[in-house]
Amino acid sequence: xxxDSNRVTRRVFGAGVVATSLAGVAxxxxxxxxxxxxxxxxxxxxxxxxxxxxxxxxGSSPTFSSSKLFxxxxxxxxxxxxxxxxxxxxxxxxxFKSYTLKIRKGVKFHDGKDMTVDDVVYSVxxxxxxxxxxxxxxxxxGITAPDVDTVVMTFNTPIPEFFFxxxxxxxVNYIVPKHVYAGSDPVTNPANNAPIGTGxxxxxxxxxxxxxxxxxxxxxxxxxxxxxxxxxxxxxxxxAGRAAAMEAGDIHIGVFNPVAPPDIKRLTGTGKFxxxxxxYEESVWSTxxxxxMRNPVFAKREVRQAMFHAIDRNFLAKTIYYGYARxxxxxIYSPNKEFYTTDTFSTAFDPKKSAALLDAAGYPKKADxxxxxxxxxxxxxxxxxxxxxxxxxxxxxxVGVAVNLSVPDRPTSIKRIYTDYDFxxxxxxxANPSEPVPSTTQYFTTDGIKKGVPFRNASGYSNPEVDALxxxxxxxxxxxxxxxxxxxxxxIITIEAPLLPMLELESITVASTKVQNHSxxxxxxxxxxxxxxxxx
Amino acid sequence: xxxELASPAAPPRITRGxxxxxxxxxxxxxxxxxxxxxxxxxxxxxFVLIQLAPGxxxxxxxxxxxxxxxxxxxxxxxxxxxxxxxxxxxxKYIWALMRFDFGFSxxxxxxxxxxxSVHLPATLLLMISSITxxxxxxxxxxxxxxxxxxxxxxxxxxxAAMFFFAAPSFWLxxxxxxxxxxxxxxxxVGGMATIGGTSxxxxxxxxILHHLIxxxxxxxxxxxxxxxxxxxxxxxxxxxxxxxxxxxxxxxxRNQVTISHVLRNALLPxxxxxxxxxxxxxxxxxxxxxxxxxxxxxxxxxxxxxSRNYPVVLGxxxxxxxxVIAANIAVDLIYMWxxxxxxxx
Numbered sequence: 032x033x034x035d036s037n038r039v040t041r042r043v044f045g046a047g048v049v050a051t052s053l054a055g056v057a058x059x060x061x062x063x064x065x066x067x068x069x070x071x072x073x074x075x076x077x078x079x080x081x082x083x084x085x086x087x088x089x090g091s092s093p094t095f096s097s098s099k100l101f102x103x104x105x106x107x108x109x110x111x112x113x114x115x116x117x118x119x120x121x122x123x124x125x126x127f128k129s130y131t132l133k134i135r136k137g138v139k140f141h142d143g144k145d146m147t148v149d150d151v152v153y154s155v156x157x158x159x160x161x162x163x164x165x166x167x168x169x170x171x172x173g174i175t176a177p178d179v180d181t182v183v184m185t186f187n188t189p190i191p192e193f194f195f196x197x198x199x200x201x202x203v204n205y206i207v208p209k210h211v212y213a214g215s216d217p218v219t220n221p222a223n224n225a226p227i228g229t230g231x232x233x234x235x236x237x238x239x240x241x242x243x244x245x246x247x248x249x250x251x252x253x254x255x256x257x258x259x260x261x262x263x264x265x266x267x268x269x270x271a272g273r274a275a276a277m278e279a280g281d282i283h284i285g286v287f288n289p290v291a292p293p294d295i296k297r298l299t300g301t302g303k304f305x306x307x308x309x310x311y312e313e314s315v316w317s318t319x320x321x322x323x324m325r326n327p328v329f330a331k332r333e334v335r336q337a338m339f340h341a342i343d344r345n346f347l348a349k350t351i352y353y354g355y356a357r358x359x360x361x362x363i364y365s366p367n368k369e370f371y372t373t374d375t376f377s378t379a380f381d382p383k384k385s386a387a388l389l390d391a392a393g394y395p396k397k398a399d400x401x402x403x404x405x406x407x408x409x410x411x412x413x414x415x416x417x418x419x420x421x422x423x424x425x426x427x428x429x430v431g432v433a434v435n436l437s438v439p440d441r442p443t444s445i446k447r448i449y450t451d452y453d454f455x456x457x458x459x460x461x462a463n464p465s466e467p468v469p470s471t472t473q474y475f476t477t478d479g480i481k482k483g484v485p486f487r488n489a490s491g492y493s494n495p496e497v498d499a500l501x502x503x504x505x506x507x508x509x510x511x512x513x514x515x516x517x518x519x520x521x522x523i524i525t526i527e528a529p530l531l532p533m534l535e536l537e538s539i540t541v542a543s544t545k546v547q548n549h550s551x552x553x554x555x556x557x558x559x560x561x562x563x564x565x566x567x
Numbered sequence: 568x569x570x571e572l573a574s575p576a577a578p579p580r581i582t583r584g585x586x587x588x589x590x591x592x593x594x595x596x597x598x599x600x601x602x603x604x605x606x607x608x609x610x611x612x613x614f615v616l617i618q619l620a621p622g623x624x625x626x627x628x629x630x631x632x633x634x635x636x637x638x639x640x641x642x643x644x645x646x647x648x649x650x651x652x653x654x655x656x657x658x659k660y661i662w663a664l665m666r667f668d669f670g671f672s673x674x675x676x677x678x679x680x681x682x683x684s685v686h687l688p689a690t691l692l693l694m695i696s697s698i699t700x701x702x703x704x705x706x707x708x709x710x711x712x713x714x715x716x717x718x719x720x721x722x723x724x725x726x727a728a729m730f731f732f733a734a735p736s737f738w739l740x741x742x743x744x745x746x747x748x749x750x751x752x753x754x755x756v757g758g759m760a761t762i763g764g765t766s767x768x769x770x771x772x773x774x775i776l777h778h779l780i781x782x783x784x785x786x787x788x789x790x791x792x793x794x795x796x797x798x799x800x801x802x803x804x805x806x807x808x809x810x811x812x813x814x815x816x817x818x819x820x821r822n823q824v825t826i827s828h829v830l831r832n833a834l835l836p837x838x839x840x841x842x843x844x845x846x847x848x849x850x851x852x853x854x855x856x857x858x859x860x861x862x863x864x865x866x867x868x869x870x871x872x873x874s875r876n877y878p879v880v881l882g883x884x885x886x887x888x889x890x891v892i893a894a895n896i897a898v899d900l901i902y903m904w905x906x907x908x909x910x911x912x
Contacts, residue, residue, distance in 0.1 A: 070763065078870060081674045219676050239685050240862025241758055263762050268857045268866060269737075275744045276756040276860075442622030442875045445630050483640065485630040 065547065065564045070261040072281065073560075074273055076288040079266040082223045083237060087162040088203045091287070091462075094556045096243055096264055100141075101228035102206060102559060104132065104151070105199035107313060109553055111368060113196040117146065117206050117229065121199065127189035127508045128172075132199075134180050138252045140208045141233045148176035153209035155184065158217060163203045166469045167194075170505075189506045191513055193369065197466035200313075202557050231257040231561035242266060251561070258564035274298065277541065283565065284542040286310070286555050292353045295541060304541055308355070311538040313554035315364045316462045318356075318419060321474075321530040324491040326455050328394070328403055335528040337388035338456065339378035341430045342423055344533055346380075351418050352536065359532030361521045362474070366535075367465045370517045376525040385430045396431045404433035405455035410444035416458050419533075423458065449485040458533075461486060467517055472501045475524055492529035587907060591900055598896045609888040610664065610881070614657050617877050624674060624875040625649060647673060664885065670878035674871075679882040683864065687886065689759055690863035692775075693852050694890075696783040698841065701790035706837065708791070709798020710830060716803070724795055731792035736851060740785035740858035747781060754781050757860035782859040786851055790844065794837050801833040808832075834905055842898035845891045 080093035084101065088094055104118035115121075121132040138146040155174045159165075172185040184195075198204065206229065211222045225234050231253070232245035245262040265282060267273045274294035276282040278301075290298065298304040322329040322338065329335055344358035357365070361375045389395075394402040405427070409420030417438040424434040439447060447453040463470050473479035477498050479488030500520050507513040524530075540550050545566045552558035625647060629640055644650050648659065663670060669679040712724035731739070748756040755761070755778050764774050805811065806829050814824045853865030860866075864883055871879040 072762070078873075079866075081870075081874065082676060221676070223676065238762075238862065239682075240689070240866045241860065242762055244762065261763070265758075265762070265860070267757060267860045268869070269741075269860075271741050272744070272757055272858055272860060275741070275749050278749045279752065279756045281756050439621070441873060442627045443620075446622040446626055449630065450626060483626065483629060 063547070063566065065258045065562075066566055067258050067564070068260050069565045070263060071259050071546070071560075071563060071565055072263040072265055072283050074265045074267055074276070074282050074285045074289055076270070076273075076285065078268060079240065083234065083243065084203075084205075084223045084226045086158050086203070086207075086217045086223070087165075091556055094202050095286075097203065097205070097226060097228075098230075098557045099232040099245055099262060099264075099559055100226045100230045100234055101203075102230050103200055103204050103557065104206065105196060106557070107200055107553055109309075109312070109551060111553070113200065117151075118199060121195070123190070123192055123195065123508075127191070128187070129183055129185040130190070130195050132182050132184070134182060135252065136180055138229050139250045140229055141227045141248060142208070142211075143250070144208065144210060146206060146208075146229050148179060148182050150206055150209045151182050152176050153213060154206045155182075157212070158207055159201075159204055162217065163205070164198060164201050166473065167198055167201070169469075189508050191506070191508050191510070193510065193513070194466055194468060194505075197464060200554070200557070202314075202554070230559050232262050232559075240266070253561055257561050262560065270294070277304065277543070280543075284540065284546045284549055286538075286540045288539050289541055295539065298541060303544055305544055306539050306541045307550050308537045308539055310540055310550035310552060310555040310558070312366050313464055314462045314556060315366050316460060316536040316538060317359055317364060317532055318413075318416065318534040318536060319359075319459050319461055319530050320423070320533045321457050321459065321490045322528075323452060323455050323457070323489070324493075324529065325452060326405075328405070329455065331392045332527060333388045333392040334394065336378055337385040337392065337430070338427065338432070339528055339531045340381045340385035340388065341426045341432075342531075342533070343380040343426065347419055347422060348534055351415050351422070352534065355537040355539070356534040357537075359535045360525070362471050362524050362530070362532055363467055363517065363521055364463060364532070364535050369465050370467055370514060370521075372518045372521055374518060375521050376528075378525070378528060378531065382426075382430055389430065389432075400431055401433045402431040404435065406453075407434050407436045407456045407458070408444065408447055408454040409436065409438045409458040410441070410448065410460065411438045412441040412444060413460060416460070419458055423456075445485050448489050449487065450483045452482075452489060452491065457489065459486075459489075460536075467520070468501065468505050472504070472520070474530055475520075476501050490529040492527070494523075494527065497523055497527075587903070591903060594899055594903065595896065598892075598899065602892045602896075605892065606885065606888060607661070610661060610885060611657065613881055613884045614660065617880060618653055620875065622875050623649070624877055627875055628674060660881070669882040669885070672876060672879050674874055674876045675879075679878045682867065682879055683882050683886060686862060686864045686867045689861055690849070690852055690856070690865060691890070692779065693782055693786065693855065693861060693863060694845075694848050696779055697787035697790065697852075698848060700783050700787035701794055702837070702841070703791075704788070705791040705794025706798050706830075706834070708795035709833075709837075710802060710825070712795065712799040713802035713806070713833075714825065721799075724799070728792040728795045731788040732796075734789075736785050736789055737854050737858050739788065740781070740855055743781045743785055744858075754778075757858075759862055782855050782861050785858065786848070786855045789851070790848065793840065793844075797836050797840060798833060801836045802829055805829045805833045831905055835902065838898055838902055838905065842895045845894040845898075846887075849887055849890065 075095055077092050080096050081089060082093055084097035085093040102116050104116060105113055105121070106116050107113055115135070117135050117138060119133045119135050121130050123130050134148050134151055140146055152174050160168050160171055170187045170190070172187050174182055174184045176182045208227050211227055212220055224237060227234070229252070231248050231251045233248045234243070235246045236244040243264040245264070247257055247260050251257065267276055270289065270291050271294070273282065273285055274290040277285060277290070277298060295306050299306050320339070320342070322335045324330055348354065348356040348358060360373065360377065361371060363370045363372070365371050389402055396402055407420055407424060409416040411417060420436050420438055424436045427434050448457045448459060461474070473487050475488060475492055475497055477493040480491060480493070481487050497520065500516060500523070504513060504516045504520065507516055540555065542549050547564050547566055548562045625643055629643065648656060651659070660670070669683070672679050672682045675682050708724045708728070712721045715721050744756055747754045759778050760771070760774050811824060811828055814828050852863060853868060855861065856863045856865035857869065864887070867879065868883050870876070871883070
């Protein structure tokens, strides 16, 4: 590993966002003949989930624990290609208003019952539509099963193929057993704490406060897989404790920033561990700064741009994220090969320009050197947000803006940002997939303003031009034309600046050199680890 | 509760045999009666404090489940009784508690008592082992220091006590892990048992004890340091009293005097502190559980506060208070046993 592999960004406490896909880097960490048997002990950089499986996602933690037990219809390769999982293939109708999927045969649930098209129909209509992918399935018309291995999903509008394929790869867009969930409230179904899926691992035990124990699914549809007999997901709250457990050989692999940056250097320095940023291409995290349009000061575009010009994001990337972050230039992030463009409006660090914009907007410095005061809220779910808040406070005060900084905990942050809109500026985070609709666009469209729903349009930004553009993106089935529309969207948003994509963050996996075939899925959360193995 | 002595003005009431048992029962009855308003206070204060905290479990739950439909949210509010005024919610909660119903954890989808009972044994085990260690090490060190005043051993005890008193328990825990788990490989890094190992019989017990050593040291040595200091000064103070001089004059050996007369009386302040510190031991276990991934109530409490899982937070507070109250009653009874002259009011 090079130096880049020895850095880490942040600790993670799951803020749930549906992630689909980003094209990736070539896989690695696979060598030699796979060794069968043994137990892999894994951990991650967050806490224990509230349930092993949450139909709506419920944040990153239950997604990580459930993704080893359930499977999706499709997935993406590290090269960015879509591939079938429980669906063998899919193709659109000529008008793109329906898609026909061939469902894989010979797949069994962990309780021995066959997975059938009825399970697919139930999962899409009752779980995806109502919970897992509700915001993406607004134009969903229905699903039918014309024969034993085919389902047809129909929509009210044309659906672009990239959008549809991404939908099949959605983090928790699983196929769940109808015979377990039908007739029950999926949210409170006891099976959520002992899931029955089709994945390579079968649930065995949850020792609350300690670990999940999964065992090999002997009837897995991928022949002779998984290689290992047992998978343990351990929850260690303290990053130093995780580092010690890894060093002592108790934990083989930790994903999503499991240990602090100095420990990464120490662990990799022993030669017994590797650290890699691979495996996060489909779920790039960012730190954002959004302005609350309900405050008349921020209704002026010049003021919003001025705020962003006052912030040195390179400084933040180097000092707070140890270099494992980069300034964002667009609401679509740079690893997104399909839709990222550099042809955007730049709000680079320029305090003089910031001051000039504020003067021009009618907010000159008063006798006390202040122009106006703002309440800056740094969401407390990442410790780094508080540090960024402290810097932003200083940076804005340098251009004459008085800042009242608060760093509330997660529930309070969610309530103040997304329910009460009790902020002038908010430092928050997103994890966006490559398909921009609705994950990215809902931060900017009028229909994204949903009081009480987090990770939507909290700024109150409403622009008919953007709304109309997003409606076009939703239904444009020509890939080239759709890409051009997304580029246009990116340009408008960076000029309008309701939300600054302040930093793109890089996540890290730390693994023992014995662990093979890890980090070979661009979506670490949804990876099933069917082919992971442990060398002698 | 512990250590509320009879008025110094009143002569100590000497109780013997069955009358001591009667006194103990009287004390037990009195403490249990006092516990009722105490528990009520704990419930009311915690309930009100939780209500004052911004955000609610419903908001977090709907947020995590991406529920935005106002009708659905209103239905959930009604389902969870959040439509009721706060005072009515409190009354309903107290009424349920009186029927030993601690409520339902909607976040985990299990009854609160089930959620807590999974974790409580681990915390109690850690508390008991830590207190036992603290008492054994602290009392022994204090006795040695008092018998070897101004010698190397006295200095050693003082320095060690100062170190363990000053060292933050989470730091000490990490250092112990680095030394005994990472470097020497003698003890496990964390957890309560070997995953996939023997969980029953003597093997299971030994496995748990193996995992218990480091967290017990990390939590218990702080209290051992306190007890050592208190015990040393208490021993020196008691050794100056007339009855000790009388015992020596009677020809008892130094060890007999120390163990039979000085030690027993010198223990009283330690027992007093023990009762007072039960609550802090419980609180301290929250930190230690985090460092050692010990699956106790501490981690559950942390998660529950973070997720505004109020029923579980309240349940832990109530059960924690019960544990502290029970421990204090036990301390009062020990107090009576140690010094029969004392009747605790």
